[in-house]
Amino acid sequence: MSLFNKTFSSLFKTRSIIRETFRKVLGKSNLHDSDYEIIEESLLSADISWGITNNIIDKIKSKSFKNTDWEGILQELLSEILIKKDIGLNKIILMVGVNGVGKTTSCAKLANYLIGLNKKVTLVAADTYRAAATNQLLLWSKQLGIDCVSNDRTADPASVAYDGVQSGLAKNCDHIIIDTAGRLQNSKNLMLELKKVYKVISKLSDNISIIMNLDANIGQNSIAQIEEFNDIVPIDTVILNKMDGTSKGGIALSIIDKFNIPISFIGIGEKIDDIVPFNINDYIKSLIARE
Ligand SMILES: Nc1nc2c(ncn2[C@@H]2O[C@H](COP(=O)(O)OP(=O)(O)OP(=O)(O)O)[C@@H](O)[C@H]2O)c(=O)[nH]1
Numbered sequence: 001m002s003l004f005n006k007t008f009s010s011l012f013k014t015r016s017i018i019r020e021t022f023r024k025v026l027g028k029s030n031l032h033d034s035d036y037e038i039i040e041e042s043l044l045s046a047d048i049s050w051g052i053t054n055n056i057i058d059k060i061k062s063k064s065f066k067n068t069d070w071e072g073i074l075q076e077l078l079s080e081i082l083i084k085k086d087i088g089l090n091k092i093i094l095m096v097g098v099n100g101v102g103k104t105t106s107c108a109k110l111a112n113y114l115i116g117l118n119k120k121v122t123l124v125a126a127d128t129y130r131a132a133a134t135n136q137l138l139l140w141s142k143q144l145g146i147d148c149v150s151n152d153r154t155a156d157p158a159s160v161a162y163d164g165v166q167s168g169l170a171k172n173c174d175h176i177i178i179d180t181a182g183r184l185q186n187s188k189n190l191m192l193e194l195k196k197v198y199k200v201i202s203k204l205s206d207n208i209s210i211i212m213n214l215d216a217n218i219g220q221n222s223i224a225q226i227e228e229f230n231d232i233v234p235i236d237t238v239i240l241n242k243m244d245g246t247s248k249g250g251i252a253l254s255i256i257d258k259f260n261i262p263i264s265f266i267g268i269g270e271k272i273d274d275i276v277p278f279n280i281n282d283y284i285k286s287l288i289a290r291e
């Protein structure tokens, strides 16, 4: 399946909501307040932020919809609002995020993606809270045929991360991907622990990308998660997981609108190749295009 097709099929539910709405208002010679309310409700339910929704409605109001192709208009409006941001990942990649959002799976998927680009990758199992977490990453590393640094004799994630980075640097890896434990942003101790992991690996290299993993189903709560993690460690980019099957796929627009933080990948399933580089044009098309 092409990258566009993967993005397209993952946004099926979100696109259905948006298309259904615009179909309802299509063809009317005059749009009334109730039509704008329908559009507003639909965009908000797809988790497109207030800012972008209002922006879209203002732009629609200022243009004539008579005999126009609304898909073209919407595509143009969204492209006007969003600026494409390019992402280059640094050598050391630190996966962070709250519990269960897909961090460990993303470590494996991203490793597989980078291996496909002929990069030498090592994994580091710095989730020392659950033995199962280390085993999960070790299994992936076996499947991928790459190293995974772990240490079941310590409960200190900073120490495992330090050893992992040191080992990856010594082996001349192109990328060292560090998995961390899930932590709620309001858990002060765990957040400070994450800060320590970052501080410790920064002693070895400043070539670090911190990736915030989000679950697309969480919707607007993702914004608070990014803000609070970003207060502790500098978030460079976002992976939006579980885009498959969500009806809240519009959250990507809200993130781009709110932060100066690019989305680098979307996760579209549980398999090793269920990761797609985020492409804003494909994404916009997938939100609105005809089946
Ligand atoms: N459908 C779908 N499921 C996913 C995706 N990414 C991860 N999952 C599933 O979500 C569940 C949690 O994924 P993990 O990778 O273990 O999440 P985590 O953030 O490492 O979890 P903790 O370490 O417990 O905080 C697993 O069952 C994954 O298979 C995705 O893009 N789509």
Ligand SMILES: [Mg+2]
Pocket (backbone or CB within 6 Å): 103, 104, 105, 127, 133, 179, 180, 181, 182
């Ligand atoms: Mg995990």
